[in-house]
Amino acid sequence: MSVPYADALAGTAPRSHWLDSQDAPAARPALTEDTTCDLAVVGGGLSGLWTALLAKERDPSQDVVLVEARTAGWAASGRNGGFVSSSLTHGLGNGAERWPEELTELERMGVDNLDEIEDTLRRHGIDCGFRRDGKLWAATAPHQVAEVRSLCELAAAHGRTIDFLTRDEIRAQVDSPTFLAGALDTEGYALTDPARLVWGLLAACLRTGVRVYEHTPVSTMRDASRGVVLHTPYARVGARRVALATNVFPSLLRRLRLYTVPVYDYVLTTEPLTADQRASLGWAGRQGMSDLGNQFHYFRLTDDDRVLWGGYDAIYHYGNGLRDELDQRPETFAKLAEHFFTTFPQLKGVRFSHAWGGAIDTCTRFTAFYGQAMGGRVAYALGYTGLGVAASRFGANVMLDLLSGRETARTRLRMVRSRPLPFPPEPVRYLGVELTRRSLDRADRDGGRRDLWLRTLDRFGLGFDS
Template sequence: MSVPYADALAEAKPLSHWLDSRDAPAPRPALTRNTTCDLAVVGGGFSGLWTALLAKERDPSLDVVLVEARTAGWAASGRNGGFVSASLTHGLGNGADRWPGELADLERMGLENLAEIEETLHRYGIDCGFRRDGKLWAATAPHQVDEVRAMCDLAAAHGRSIDFLTRDEIRAEVDSPTYLAGAFDAEGYALTDPARMVWGLREACLRLGVRMYENTPVRRMREGNQGVVLDTAYGRVGARQVALATNVFPALLRRLRLYTVPVYDYVLTTEPLTGGQLASVGWKGRQGMSDMGNQFHYYRLTDDNRILWGGYDAIYHYGNGLRDELDQRPETFAKLADHFFTTFPQLAGVRFGHAWGGAIDTCTRFTAFYGQAMSGRVAYALGYTGLGVAASRFGANVMLDLLSGRETPRTRLEMVRTKPLPFPPEPVRYVGVELTRRSLDRADHNGGRRDVWLRTLDRFGLGFDS
């Protein structure tokens, strides 16, 4: 039996649109001898690069070494949708539920962090298509119209402006027959080319004197005579302090391994749209977009007028499965293509140029958590749950604050001082995740009504998300 829209996927390259670029820098040499430093950063994605950059900006004399298992940005940092959200709490609703007493501070810090990212990109001349075009939410089911109104009301109650849009108003912005209402956040979102942003931050780190070693996986972290030792394949790094920025990958601190699970997310990009095709959709404001489902789609225009279309499926593989072959999932690509043409039937005949996937680290509170180990010489931040493009810079500052030993407004936050509940061990973990996914799917197709399982998770502040 033929698969609907398979022809549209026939020539899609199985790699990230962002990473498929001539701008990709040549890898830095691997570490092949022993070395020492003041600060070692493990991981070359957004979290690690921001940590290294901010450390050098705080103290230019600091000797900083960054080690990356492959190349900077090859994983989630180079495969995401390029949405840069000011939220530090995975959305206003999640923040209001968990930290109502400090939500005003968290919102202010998040907006300041977004503005500081923009300033840093300008200061270092990083050309990554960073645009403050905001974000649209689309209600595509009747019950979601009330959810959109509630989101706008919650924002207004906390001093934020998210504008409610009627059916005609949102279709005047982006035209889809599926839209029933919408909302627009003008200040809390930007868009970027995440790979070019990674490569720009990487170059800025090198210019500031960060010593960077790629294709250098760390096999073990242990205490040394005067600090922390990182064992790699060909050499060791002896560091006075270490910042762990490994996110979805198995933590070098074993006690953290129950706090996150890897969730695979999948993305398509179309071929570049013609002028006529783009006109049929509208989208003159070039805002980022997502719908309001539990299983949601996120989508946007790229600089060359492709539509990036991702999300919906969030796939967990038994035993924290994390393998290169899981980056491709044809059944999800077919589902995404079907949903794409349902949303934009006027684009029938458009073909997809890229199809890829990658793993996100999610935790039970949906937003990053922080801590220290080895007598305060190691700091970590992980669990960003898909909103790490901007929040990773905040997390980098938290790690550096913790390593400094000084209390700051960031380290005083309850969000920073507390941790989520861990996931249970297997096989309970897999069963729980699958039960949650199926319940979320039923809710999306049942007027948003949450079953007993989801209501129980809500009561204990638990969940599973991408």
């Protein structure tokens, strides 16, 4: 039996469009001799790079070492959609449910964080296609129209402006027969090329004196009398303080491993659109977009006028499966292609150039959590649930605040001081995730009505989301 749109997927490159670039820097050498430092950062994605750079900006005299198991940005930081959201709570709705008394402050802090990212890129001359073009949400089912209105009202109640768009207004922005209404946020979203962002931050770290070692995985971490010792294949790092920025990968603090699960997300990019194809979409504002399903799609234009189209499936593999071969999932790519052409039938005949996947870390509260270990000498931030491009910078500041031992406006937040509930052990974990995915799919097809299972999860503030 032939697969619909298989011809559009023929010949796709099985790797991230962003990382498939001649601009990728040469890998840095591995650590081969024992060393000491003031601060060791474990992980060379956005979270780790922001931590190292901010540490040097706070105190240029401190010695900072960053170690990365492979190369900087090779995982989620170089594979995401390039959406830079000001939200620190994985959206207004999630924040309102969990920290209603703090949400106005969290929204202000999030916008400030986004402004500071833009300033950092300007100061360091980082060219990563960063644009404050905003974000469009599209209602594609009748019940979602009310959800869009509620989003706009919730934003207004917490000092933010998100504009409601009628069917004609959103189709004037981006034309799709599936769009019934929408919302536009011009303040709280930017777009970027995430790989160029990583590489730019890496270059900035090196210029400020951060010592970066790639292909240097850390196997164990132990408490020492004057700090913390990290063991790598060839050498040890003795550090006064350590920031853990490993996110989806198993934490060096074993007690944290029940708090996150790896979820695979998949993405397609088209070949560059012709002028006529581009005109058929409208999209003059070049905003990032997503729809409003529980299993949602996110999509945007790249700098060279490809359409990036991702999301919907969120795949958890039994036992916290985390393997390179899981980066490719043909059944999901076929599903994404079908949904793409349903949304944009005017692009029939367009082919896809890249198809890739990767794992993100999610937790039961859908947004990052923070903490310390080893007498305050180790700090961590993890659980960003796919919204970490900007929030990782906030998390880096939280880790540095915690390691400094000084109370700040960030560390006083209940969001920062609290922790999510852990996931249950296997096989209950897998069964619970699968049951939740099926219930979410059923809710999308049943006017948004949530069944008993989802209502029970809601009551306890738990869940699993695409």
